[in-house]
Amino acid sequence: MSYVRELFAENLKKNRQKCGISQEKLAEKTGVSTHYISMIEIARNFPKSEIIERLANALGIEVHELFIAPRSPENELEKLHKLIIQEIKQTVSETVAISVESAFEKREKKQKT
Numbered sequence: 324m325s326y327v328r329e330l331f332a333e334n335l336k337k338n339r340q341k342c343g344i345s346q347e348k349l350a351e352k353t354g355v356s357t358h359y360i361s362m363i364e365i366a367r368n369f370p371k372s373e374i375i376e377r378l379a380n381a382l383g384i385e386v387h388e389l390f391i392a393p394r395s396p397e398n399e400l401e402k403l404h405k406l407i408i409q410e411i412k413q414t415v416s417e418t419v420a421i422s423v424e425s426a427f428e429k430r431e432k433k434q435k436t
């Protein structure tokens with residue numbers, strides 16, 4: 324299967340679900356069968372341009388939104404990397420604080436004896 328077909332299928336389903344409408348309702352709004360909508364959403368069929376326009380209109384979106392690729396994995400990995408680094412810094416900071424506190428407590432106990 325082609326990348327464009329799979330991308331279109333994914334975006335159609337995602338936008339349909341985002342609008343909270345069923346395949347049946349989308350089929351009704353666009354004048355096609357529910358089976359046809361299902362086949363598009365699993366990338367078995369690819370609609371003609373007239374149907375693409377009707378689908379976009381029924382979903383209240385622009386046609387091009389059905390062809391936009393999701394965010395690149397690199398961007399998502401960068402965000403995840405930054406989050407992990409922040410969590411590591413926080414954990415190290417807390418661990419150091421606990422260790423310093425513990426060391427002071429031991430020192431105080433030792434001085435008392």
